Amino acid sequence: MRTIDWVDGAVELIDQTRLPAECVTLRLHTVDELVEAIRRLAVRGAPALGVAGALGVVLARGDLEAVARLRAARPTAVNLAWGVDRAAAYLAEGQEAVLRAALRIRDDDIAACLAMGERGADLLQGDRLRIMTVCNTGALAAVERGTALGVVQTLHERGRLAEVLALETRPLLQGARLTAWELARMGAPHRLVADSAGPYLLARGGVDAVLIGADRIAANGDTANKIGSYALALGAERAGVPFIVVAPESTIDAATPSGDHIEIEDRGAEEIVSVAGVRVAPEGTKALNPAFDVTPHDLITAIVTDTRVIHP
Ligand code: MRU
Secondary structure (H helix, E strand, O other), rough: OEEEEEEEOOEEEOOOOOOOOOOOEEEEEEEHHHHHHHHHHOOOHHHHHHHHHHHHHHHHHHHHHHHHHHHHHOOOOOHHHHHHHHHHOOOOHHHHHHHOOOHHHHHHHHHHHHHHHHHHHHOOOOOEEEEOOOOOHHHOOOOOOOOHHHHHHHHHHHEEEEEEEOOHHHHHHHHHHHHHHHHHHOOOOOOOOOHHHHHHHHHHHOOEEEEEOOOOEEOOEEEEEEEHHOOOOOOOHOOOEEEEEOHHHHEEEOOOOOOHHOOOOOOOOOHHHOOOOOEEOOOOOOOOEEOOEEOOOHHHHHHEEOOOOEEO
């Protein structure tokens, strides 16, 4: 399965808003279509956004305002701006050079996820591992294979996975809709848990490691990831469970000194007062909806990238 690709002159991607009910592929021909797909999370997850950004520069055909709109479509995952900038660096050399650069980013992502899977699985001790994770960090968040869920996949292939506890990930339910779908396709044992059950289940002793992805890792190791990650990190620290971030080098933002400088996307009240489009809160209820949080580096046991293991 490829989450996103360049096919016959257009960007093709799986519309993740329709999963798990149906697996529909969208064909996008313009930057504005791609920006809309990014904003409504039809394509999402930091590595996939990096590839979307790079392929979007091909769609922009030299229109610098379109490139700027694409770069700003979502603020927290640094990979989007990274992918746009990498491809845009070839604009002066023409469309073919931009396309070659974007396809290199796609191919590098596939290789990076394989490398992270191996490195992460090598790092973990034990042969019947119970893993907790949040959001979706699988193939759907990248190109062919994921980051934290890529490690889970490698553990499963090596026969070392006992079970995954996947947090449902309110408000948009990436854990319930996407991670459970991917784990079922892998044939990996898993159970879905409410987000608020995470720290308690860690305290109860049923988890060997927490594996999460990242949207932006600051120079000091502070890590922005899906809202709920920080609560898991606190719970893991208290329970003495390793808390491991798995992300490609492209997610490390050396220009951002610490987590305080990371812009956190606020996605507005509607996603909170409703569940799957059904309003659950009374009319007029106000809401706060930070899509990400920041885990301070001292709560992170290790950051596994495609080239190294960092102990922040
Ligand atoms: O809002 P989303 O679904 O784009 O958030 C995604 C996450 O927080 C992922 O954990 C992160 O991008 C890493 S994906 C390998």
